[in-house]
Amino acid sequence: xxxxxxxxxxxxxxxxxxxxxxxxxxxxxxxxxxxxxxxxxxxxxxxxxxxxxxxxxxxxxxxxxxxxxxxxxxxxxxxxxxxxxxxxxxxxxxxxxxxxxxxxxxxxxxxxxxxxxxxxxxxxxxxxxxxxxxxxxxxxxxxxxxxxxxxxxxxxxxxxxxxxxxxxxxxxxxxxxxxxxxxxxxxxxxxxxxxxxxxxxxxxxxxxxxxxxxxxxxxxxxxxxxxxxxxxxxxxxxxxxxxxxxxxxxxxxxxxxxxxxxxxxxxxxxxxxxxx
Numbered sequence: 486x487x488x489x490x491x492x493x494x495x496x497x498x499x500x501x502x503x504x505x506x507x508x509x510x511x512x513x514x515x516x517x518x519x520x521x522x523x524x525x526x527x528x529x530x531x532x533x534x535x536x537x538x539x540x541x542x543x544x545x546x547x548x549x550x551x552x553x554x555x556x557x558x559x560x561x562x563x564x565x566x567x568x569x570x571x572x573x574x575x576x577x578x579x580x581x582x583x584x585x586x587x588x589x590x591x592x593x594x595x596x597x598x599x600x601x602x603x604x605x606x607x608x609x610x611x612x613x614x615x616x617x618x619x620x621x622x623x624x625x626x627x628x629x630x631x632x633x634x635x636x637x638x639x640x641x642x643x644x645x646x647x648x649x650x651x652x653x654x655x656x657x658x659x660x661x662x663x664x665x666x667x668x669x670x671x672x673x674x675x676x677x678x679x680x681x682x683x684x685x686x687x688x689x690x691x692x693x694x695x696x697x698x699x700x701x702x703x704x705x706x707x708x709x710x711x712x713x714x715x716x717x718x719x720x721x722x723x724x725x726x727x728x729x730x731x732x733x734x735x736x737x738x739x740x741x742x743x744x745x746x747x748x749x750x751x752x753x754x755x756x757x758x759x760x761x
Contacts, residue, residue, distance in 0.1 A: 487525045488582075494518035495578055498571035509556040512567040515574070516552055520545045551752045562744050565652045573648025580640050594635045598622050601638045605679045614684060626687035629704060631679075639675030642720070643668050646727060653737040662734045666727065674723055678716050685711035 497515030501508050523542045555563040580594040602622050609616050609624075619625040622633045635641075650663040685691060691710035698709035732739040 487522050490518045490522040490525065491581065494522065495574055498567070498574045501567055502571050502575075508564075509559055512556050512564075512571075513553045515567070515570065516549055516556075519570075520549045547753065547756070548749070551749055554752075555748065560748075562741070562748050565741060566745060569648040569652035571648070572651040573644040576647055577640060577644035580635060580638075582635065594638075594640075597638050597640060598633055598635060601676065601679065602633050604676055605633065605683070608676060608680050609683065612680070612684075616683070616687075624683055626683065627689075629687040629689075631683045631686060631708075633679065637675070637679055639671050642675070642724065643671050646671065646724070646731065649728070649738065650731060650735065653735065653741050655735055655737075659735050663731055666730050666734065670727060671724075674720075678720065682708070682712045682716055685715075691715075 494515045497511045500511035616624050616626045624631050646667040686708040689707045691707045698706040
């Protein structure tokens with residue numbers, strides 16, 4: 486089911502990029518299917534005790550309602566936001582397993598994962614941290630295994646940030662600088678993130694508060710704190726820093742972000758009877 490939601494969302498956003506009066510409806514379809522797919526993946530994140538994505542799912546509902554409302558009005562702010570999502574989707578789509586499963590195509594995701602695995606193993610060797618490969622994408626140390634999946638490659642964050650950069654008109658110079666500050670930076674930081682999680686989990690650095698962090702699997706607490714808490718929060722902070730650099734290169738993005746904040750916060754305040 487998830488793959489079909491992703492496919493419909495992809496089609497909706499691609500259709501949005503094509504000029505015409507249909508664009509607002511195509512964008513609504515794209516956003517709606519993204520939210521539905523997010524909810525469909527919640528059982529997986531509950532099993533991992535991951536609190537970030539369930540929170541995102543809860544916040545996505547009021548976001549969807551507000552976005553659809555202003556898309557129907559053809560508001561420039563949500564049009565630009567939808568452009569950012571569409572560009573991000575087009576960049577990410579060649580790597581996505583759900584889309585390629587339906588279309589019977591070989592995704593580029595496996596190739597990207599293999600490259601990341603090789604580079605992570607090289608960095609660990611450089612740090613004198615011996616590991617072995619239990620499978621082509623599973624790194625093992627001290628009998629603990631870490632599987633490198635598409636979400637561990639950084640491609641999602643790269644696609645999202647490149648989409649943000651495309652939300653407003655830019656010069657060629659701004660496009661080149663934006664790409665350089667986003668893609669190489671996020672990719673390298675993500676390699677370090679993988680290295681940290683592997684070292685912390687397989688060496689059991691954080692065996693704390695099993696009543697919160699355990700899923701019943703031996704040693705999982707260290708993975709929970711390293712991956713689901715420390716790495717996630719650190720990634721969020723780093724993305725904010727990268728976004729600041731991006732706004733410096735493309736000042737119009739700062740104005741655009743403020744406009745979106747005013748739009749969505751204003752709608753939420755009005756919903757609670759505190760706005761005009």
